[in-house]
Amino acid sequence: MIKTTKGNIRNWDDYYKKEEIEKMPWYSERLDFDLEEELNSTSIPKKGIFLDLGTGPGTQAVKLANKGFDIVVGSDISETVINRNKQLYENRYPNLKFVIDNILNSIFNDNFFDYIFDRGCFHVFEPKDRSIYFNQIKRILKPQGILFLKCFSIDEPMKDGPHRFSPQDLYDIFSIDFYIINIKKTFFEGTLNPLPKALFTVMKLKGNPKNG
Template structure:
């Protein structure tokens, strides 16, 4: 699904997308101590991952190209007494952000891009991460069978995408945690297969 297929994502957020599980993804929690300094959450959705790091006292900016999840994220921040910045921003325009970050997280955005937009996105991430800063990326894996959900990504595609301005430090098999849905039998065996990637900006 192209990232600019806005109506499809708006329809998903009219209900509750299965990836909105009400807490951070475990893959990110497992490396939380490595996600340091000011954090960018690209494709933040309703903000669970971003708010977790805000709760650790970090400066966090979450972006999403839809207004509805950003409105929800801001409401969550207010309800929880947390300070975080949430912006309606297209991730393909990251170069226009007026700040740079120590770390970036991406849980579910990278895999929605076509090839050309993927290059723009990765270049944009490089422009807003300080040298030595790290990206922590959870994306759909080509190890997930079937065609349900977003485009699958191979290990080679990840390596190619981050071959310039980056060092890929690790690519590990992981899972997306998703909400159970009795009307949808896909992804029941622990969630869809994913890659968890750590890449350092050089």
């Protein structure tokens, strides 16, 4: 559940049925600037399988498909938004697929993704669900695969909204099985003014890469 100024989002599908997508707080046409910077500044090859987890409007998945990754999958628990994205984008980008998936009980295969981008999904989960999320991410990401995570920061003073995290919180949750490469204080670009304060974390799953 996530609290917004319009009340609590209890059902994401209802939310996508009723609200105008371009006015949603997280809506951004641009690829997230922290992810863009990371992809440009590191030696990440623009190939492999990329998951845009909790893709919502699909804008991030589209930009990643444009970058030339072999396959980009945008997943979301909302059937409504996934059907919308399929109609709008799948014909235009042969390397882009949208899939209905609940990350807390995911249908994706083990060791499937090279990269996962989570922009605003993890921070909506109740604390009791965080270990389920963690285990699912570990399962579907390849060893040495990278998770890019953007979530609200404890520095954000807004009354409503999702859960907030400190760098130490993220370290405590993820470092058992991930190398934390970087945690950066930043903003969540979208339709809110001022932009909410956020953390952008890059982490690599421990373990030996499988051959082939």
